[in-house]
Amino acid sequence: SDFKKESDVKEKYVNKENAEALETVENKKVKFKRNLTKTNVEYDFKIIQDTSKKSYTSGELENLIAYFQSRYEKLANILVKRPELKNYTKVADIEEGQSNLSLILMVREIRSTKNGHKLIEFEDDTGTIPILFSNKNEEVFKEAEKLVKDEVIGVLADKNGDLAIGNEIINPGVMRIPKKEMDFSIVFLSDVHIGSLTFLEDAFTRFIDWINCEFGNEEQVKIAESVKYLVIGGDIVDGIGVYPNQEKELAIKDITQQYNEAARFLGNIRSDIKIIIAPGNHDASRVAEPQPAVPEEYAKALYELDNVEFISNPGVVSLDGINVLIYHGRSFDDLVMAVKEFTHEKNDLLMEELLKKRHLAPIYGERTPLASELEDYLVIDEVPDVFHTGHVHINTHKKYNAIHLIISGTFQTQTEFQKIYNIEPTPAEVPVLYKGKYKCLKFI
Missing domain, CATH: 3.60.21.50 (Purple Acid Phosphatase; chain A, domain 2)
Incomplete structure (x- = not known):
């Protein structure tokens, strides 16, 4: 009006x-x-x-660690309600030869390969894992392009040897x-x-x-x-x-x-x-x-x-x-x-x-x-x-x-x-x- x-x-x-x-x-x-x-x-x-x-922060390193642990735990509690992530695996618990991965991860670093794929290093409280998102999988690649550092997401991936290929990105989202x-x-x-x-x-x-x-x-x-x-x-x-x-x-x-x-x-x-x-x-x-x-x-x-x-x-x-x-x-x-x-x-x-x-x-x-x-x-x-x-x-x-x-x-x-x-x-x-x-x- x-x-x-x-x-x-x-x-x-x-x-x-x-x-x-x-x-x-x-x-x-x-x-x-x-x-x-x-x-x-x-x-x-x-x-x-x-x-x-x-506000209780003193700005020390321990506070920063507690801050990111709090973020990870809060968002993991939301993500774990998704059926695909109900039995997610921690990075340190990935077994030798395990091919199907269901993970809840924090984005650590985002890079593009020379062929234009996204190679993203993730972490949880047990370790780190690099996952490749291929530009040939248009749907998941589009989602990967919206990822930013330090956010927490669910990832479904296939692992072949040392290389993990991302198949699906699961945002915490809202119903x-x-x-x-x-x-x-x-x-x-x-x-x-x-x-x-x-x-x-x-x-x-x-x-x-x-x-x-x-x-x-x-x-x-x-x-x-x-x-x-x-x-x-x-x-x-x-x-x-x-x-x-x-x-x-x-x-x-x-x-x-x-x-x-x-x-x-x-x-x-x-x-x-x-x-x-x-x-x-x-x-x-x-x-x-x-x-x-x-x-x-x-x-x-x-x-x-x-x-x-x-x-x-x-x-x-x-x-x-x-x-x-x-x-x-x-x-x-x-x-x-x-x-x-x-x-x-x-x-x-x-x-x-x-x-x-x-x-x-x-x-x-x-x-x-x-x-x-x-x-x-x-x-x-x-x-x-x-x-x-x-x-x-x-x-x-x-x-x-x-x-x-x-x-x-x-x-x-x-x-x-x-x-x-x-x-x-x-x-x-x-x-x-x-x-x-x-x-x-x-x-x-």
């Missing part, structure tokens, strides 16, 4: 004085619209996964999930980038007015009235020092002031909407994933708002029984670099691939910094009803095995970085799961 120009909109603002940011200083605390009216709405809100206070009924709506945002010179303040103000049921046509206001939750999947602010010379592109050059400005906007959203905020790579959380929730020391103004919940990246929440996996999406950069068929524009394929791999950031040691925790929290343990990401600034929706894959766009125009890589953002397009059906509202 496209919004008409304000001059064309017949619906008038409800109480124009309230439509402006209500900032009355009381006891030295700024009061916003959401603070003025207490809500009676009942929320069935649960945090299923939040790693904010579960089709049953549909759940929704009598409420969820709005998804990310990459708002408040504080940037390219932040679209007018469009974001229209969004705030819409969610308050004060802007839009009859159908759009009806959607707004049904909204119960607002999920923000990272980069609510533009941050400081995220990339070289960023200060030249900032309207607000202080991180606390950026979060204060975010609180000014979110503080004027009506009080019966619960807001869930996860960090992204521009936020004031640590850079390495999993990222703890945005810290209160920088975002005190946001923490003072009623009905705002903070969660880690990644994080999982249950919203009235709808399980939402929130991940900012930085690992998309690594997938695009590693697999030639992937692009930022076809980001629905990236989300689908992460679900197939059952891991949010499988490649270790590239652009996406990963903390070597004692447990790998980026494994997708449970299949969600909604998988929400951002980062790429391109709005997308797809249903995959009945799971809603939602990438919220951005409220920022094209950045210098995006110009270099020819990435065209879709600014001010907001996805809404309207009582279970996908809608996209445009505020520009």
Whole structure:
């Protein structure tokens, strides 16, 4: 649904004085619209996964070993439920003369032979094994081309002497999930980038007015009235020092002031909407994933708002029984670099691939910094009803095995970085799961 120009909109603002940011200083605390009216709405809100206070890594080698063991064990527990892998063999237990192999392995190194085949060295916790994927077997070769370092898969192979030939690659994957009924709506945002010179303040103000049921046509206001939750999947602010010379592109050059400005906007959203905020790579959380929730020391103004919940990246929440996996999406950069068929524009394929791999950031040691925790929290343990990401600034929706894959766009125009890589953002397009059906509202 496209919004008409304000001059064309017949619906008038409800109480124009309230439509402006209500900032009355009381006891030295700024009061916003959401603070003025207490809500009676009942929320069935649960945090299923939040790693904010579960970071125990010391960065030592033992932590790294434990991290990869955790990854292997979690994904092996998913894979072993497949009939073909029920009686899988460990590398060290492969017998002399054994010809049929059923293995659960982690990718160690990927090479191409001079004849264009894929020769991949795998490992488990007992040893290593090279397996050749022939380009003459088109189906399995196509799957082999999507393999990335450090992911865990099942492999069926034939062994003849020292050479193993891969016949089938089995991803952990996701089964089709049953549909759940929704009598409420969820709005998804990310990459708002408040504080940037390219932040679209007018469009974001229209969004705030819409969610308050004060802007839009009859159908759009009806959607707004049904909204119960607002999920923000990272980069609510533009941050400081995220990339070289960023200060030249900032309207607000202080991180606390950026979060204060975010609180000014979110503080004027009506009080019966619960807001869930996860960090992204521009936020004031640590850079390495999993990222703890945005810290209160920088975002005190946001923490003072009623009905705002903070969660880690990644994080999982249950919203009235709808399980939402929130991940900012930085690992998309690594997938695009590693697999030639992937692009930022076809980001629905990236989300689908992460679900197939059952891991949010499988490649270790590239652009996406990963903390070597004692447990790998980026494994997708449970299949969600909604998988929400951002980062790429391109709005997308797809249903995959009945799971809603939602990438919220951005409220920022094209950045210098995006110009270099020819990435065209879709600014001010907001996805809404309207009582279970996908809608996209445009505020520009």
